[in-house]
Amino acid sequence: MWNMFVSYLPDWTVFLQALIVVSIPYVLSRIMSMTKNAADSNIKQDDQEANPQRDFSGKLDNDLDRMRTEFGDQADLNIRTFCLGNTNQQAAILFVNGISDRDLIDKHILKSLMVDLALVGHERGRDASSPPFTKQYLKNNVLSVGVVKEVDRFTDLSSELLRGHTALLLDNSNGSVIILGTRKEITRSAGEPSSEILVRGPRLGFNESICDNTTLLRQHGEKTNLTITQLRVGQRVTKELAIVYIKDIADENLVQEVRERVERMNLDDIQDTGYIEQLIEDNYLSPFPQVQSTERLDRVISALMEGRVAILLDGTPFVLTVPTTFNMLLQSPEDYYERWIPGTLVRMLRYFAAFVSTFGPSLYISFISFHQGLIPTKLALSIADTRAGVPFPSLIEVLIMEIALEILREAGLRLPKPIGQTIGIVGGLVIGEAAVQAGIVSPLMVIVVAVTAISSFAIPQYNAGIALRILRFIAMIFAATFGLYGVVLFFLLLCSHLSKLISFGVPYISPAVPYRLQDWKDFLVRAPFKLMKHRPKMMNTKDPLRRK
Known part of the structure; x- marks a missing residue:
């Protein structure tokens, strides 16, 4: 059998040799074709870079027809054609109503190109037979607008028009369009920020411009x-x-x-x-x-x-x-406007409020459900007496009040301001009192939820308060499952997550981790300005000193 296979081997070798010989011309032709296409592509790209194709022909009528076609039926797009000065040279401006400054267009563009240019031309003896005005001359000697530039792509032109600028087209030009800065700013005055109120400090905030x-x-x-x-x-x-x-x-x-x-x-x-x-x-x-x-x-x-x-x-x-960093979310500019002792006290109060906002209901659940022996006897008897008629376990009791409070908070934000404040305060009092009278929740539970809500209002940053409110519900589930051990476990998991979190290369809970004693002067406490000579070391600044 092997001898038979070997006997056929030369025939297969000859076949492979013939196949290779036949394929060589085809392979070579494909390689040459690919090389030629690549070379042509490079040459074409070089030509395009050296001589970029323009979207505008330089003929005013053709360019305006194309713009009308490209823009379609836009009611707020204005196209104004006119003659430059006292010549027959045709020109046109394009602008969008509302976002372009009409006074600036009328006084500093149309007046300059039609009236002032005619007076200058009359003094210099220019008439219809004179050479046409160039773009360079108009930009340097006629147009009294701060922003003047040229574009040669239709996409760039449409973008500039929608930003409020004005386009100037000249007949028999070199295929580019002059863009004039005529954007109309519609802004409100810079007033006091409504989301970050201070008792003492500047009343100046940003606006939409x-x-x-x-x-x-x-x-x-x-x-x-x-x-x-x-x-x-x-x-x-x-x-x-x-x-x-x-x-x-x-x-x-x-x-x-x-x-x-x-x-x-x-x-x-x-x-x-x-x-x-x-x-x-x-x-x-x-x-x-x-x-x-x-x-x-x-x-x-x-x-x-x-x-x-x-x-x-x-x-x-x-x-x-x-x-x-996390400590920035619990700081307020007012900490620095007051003396360092009240500033430190208020800052530490915020840290305590953040802890209560996150772990207040979970601690209540763990003590009521698992660790009644840790509660003083008189207080335990009082709590047992008030909870005698409550049909729900502590977790359901807390969830009812917390969810109702969150709904009231959201409703107060979405309603008109005068009505929203009333709904938030009166609604919470009415629902809490009605729930106690109906025997659904205990009075102590209402107190715990109220203290938790008030503590969340002490967080200066709104988005930081939302994060702590989310974690509050997770902590409640841990407490209802494992008791006080679950609260401690959740706290450790939270610390582990915060220690791994990074913001643009800076540890999120710095200067606590990694430990930097120098930066603790503006962490839990606010040290006197005489001691705060250095900028935060974690920022790796070029100039580390605040004052020499």
Whole structure:
């Protein structure tokens, strides 16, 4: 059998040799074709880079017809054709009603191109037979507008028009369009932020205009080294975004990391900085906010002075500061406006309120259900007497009141302001009293829930309060399952999660972990300003000293 197989082997070898010989020309031809296509592609790309194709022909009538076709039936798009000065040279401007400044267009564009140019031309003897005006001449000698640039792509033109700018087209031009800055700003005045009220301190906050917000930072912050980097975000609806930092304080690696994360965002429309916060945070599964959001100007300036980076977005008054640590969420600017002793007392009170807001109901459940022996005798008898007619276990009792309270809180936020305050206060009192009278919950339970709710109101940052409210329900389940041991277990799991959490390379619970004694001067306590000579060491700033 083997001999037979070997006897056939030469025939197969000859067949393979013939197949290879036949295939060589085809393979060579394919290689040459691919090489030629690659070379042609490179040449074509080089030609396009050297001589980019323009979307505009330079003929005014053709370009206007194409724009009408591309834009379609847009009622707010204005197209105004006219002649330059006292010549026959045709021109046209395009702008969108409402978002463009009509007074600026009438007084500084149309008047300059039609009236002033005619007077200059008459003095210089220009008439219809004179050479046409060039774009360079119009930009340098006629147009009295701050922003003047040229675009040669239709997509760029449409983007500029929708931002409120005006497009100027000339007949027999070189195929580009002049863009004139005529954006009309519709903003509200900078007033006191409604979400972050202070007893003592500045009453100035941001508004929805990124131009106004950067101006506020320039006026009230560091002026020499304050660096503002402008970007455009959004695929379909583009908006201006600014990355702000102090050049001689902030770490360059931090600034670069922030810029890279912002540039990686890929959404059609970014309505608020809340979108940005969710796209650039390190751990999206954590309930804790890893980016601080604020409307207060003084809070942002203080963060910049510590070496942090601020992110501003056009259309929203909320500014992001990164990196963020947990202790920043429990601090208020008012801590620094008062003397260090009351500032320290109030800050420590907030930490206690955060603990009560998270673990108050769970401790009640664990003591009532599992560890009655740890309660003093007289108090235990009083609690047993008030719970005699309650038909539900402690977990169900707490859930009824907590869920009712959360619904009232949400209803108070969504209703008109005068009605919302009434619903929140009166509704809680009525429901609590009715529940006690009906024997559904005990009076002590109502007190525990009320203290927990009041403690959650002491958290300065709203999103931090939401995180603690979520964790409160998880802690209640642990307490109902394992008792006080479950509360301790949940606390350890929470500490483990916080110790692993990072915000832009900075540990979330720094300076507690890793331990930095120098930064404890502005952690649980607020030390006197005479002792706070250094910036936070965790920020790795270029200039570590606050004052020399």
